[in-house]
Amino acid sequence: MTVPGPVIEADSATAPFFAAAARDRLLLPRCVSCGTWHPPEVATCCGPLEWVPAAGHGVLVSWAVVHAAPHPAFADSLPFRTALVELAEGPWLQVRLTGAEPVTPVAGSPVRITFAHPAEGASYPVGTLEGP
């Protein structure tokens, strides 16, 4: 199945994150000193950060149904759902929700993280609603 959306790539800071995504694994930055988990964009804590495997599931914080293409590469995929997911470790991740959705989501609905593998560019996490 064609993956909607633009082609993206890793940068030096996120190379381990995207390399893991290609192998269907979610990594998050965690502070070596205090153990705090951070979302992928965070680069500063009280100690060095290391990329550590995360459980790959969480709960819905919020979601929106996107009807106007936020990037031209989504033009043929409308509408679709985007969601803020609070991962089990605490950090939030924004993902596109994929798959059929038999339930109306609510805040707290369980979400499983899976991965999109576009023909071009980096793999990245997406989400699947797992229940009400």
Add this chain to the structure above:
Amino acid sequence: MDAAIVGLGITDVGRVYGRSAPDFAADAVRRAVADAGLTLADVDGLLVSSGTTRDVDVSLQRRLGLRDLRLLSEMQAFGATAGAMLGHAAAAVTCGLADVVACVFADAPLRAGESAGAAYAGRRRYALSGAAALRTVAGGNPTVQYALAARRHMQAYGTTSEQLGAVAVAQRRWAALNPLAQQREPLTLEQHQASRWIAEPLHLLDCCLVSNGGAAVVVTRADRAADLAQPPVHVLGLAQGHPGQPATRGSGFGLTTGAATAGPEALRRAGLRVADVDLLELYDCYTYTVVVTLEDYGFCAKGEGGPFVAAGHTAPGGPLPVNTGGGQLSGYYLWGMTPLTEAVIQARGHAGERQVSRRDVIMVSGNGGILDHHSTVILSPHPREERR
């Protein structure tokens, strides 16, 4: 703080084509200086700002032929910039760094024959590498992020789309009375509900306009203001709030904003309380932004912003006029200059059909980024000691 707004300049605004953002900016400054009864030679400070593509910079000095400026900067805090510029100007004139400071915003995203939506989409720079690219491939953009914020508010407090629609309807009623407004025809809640989704839960009519144009204000010390052409508008209080909410468990994203700290601080600096405020000019990039700002400022309890607006409190004839020119939803979209310009017009008593009767204390908000940046300004026709 001992500063006053003494000049106001607003260019032609809306679907005005063939003019660049710097051209609008220069026009706005000339108008504001003339409005104050001053000349460009009197200006010794200039603060400039523009839209996301930052088309106006400090070269505006040369375009205006301004000599020997003592204060000059480009400022950028997104929707909080107008309040931030006013704060910088007020501080500068109070401590003598400059005597007459012009603050200007201009933008020209609209092109002839193109939709308002295309205006920003065509000029947007997308993050396509690194962690920031995750939001891009998730389908995020500013409107989508505000939809996520609004949905979270709805889930937490029961806020409804109809309540957001009440914001749009109330502001359209104000806009009908404002000759500067782009959208003045009557609007019903049914029309709001029937307007197409942009990013559910936000309909088209939950989103602000897109405008070409510019606006400027001239700021000087309050004791100098008395001799100038217009009734001075005194700056009683100022504050900013940039919460830097982390995207992690416990974040207040969508539930509370920088308004919750900036609003009370600005009022405290002015020696005032929420109950003293006569009218509000709130940054309204989306209807939801008005609801959350009313709550964060303390005009209603947290979670009660939707019912508060739906009850009609903010509409013409209501006890707390809000966005009396129609705001960014129905008036014109000049970022933080939209609420600031309308506040100056109301404070002067120059608002014609839409003039409110009580205008001693006017609270003005700016909101930028995805609820990341906030500015609050308290204005009054009266200097602090003489108020009421």
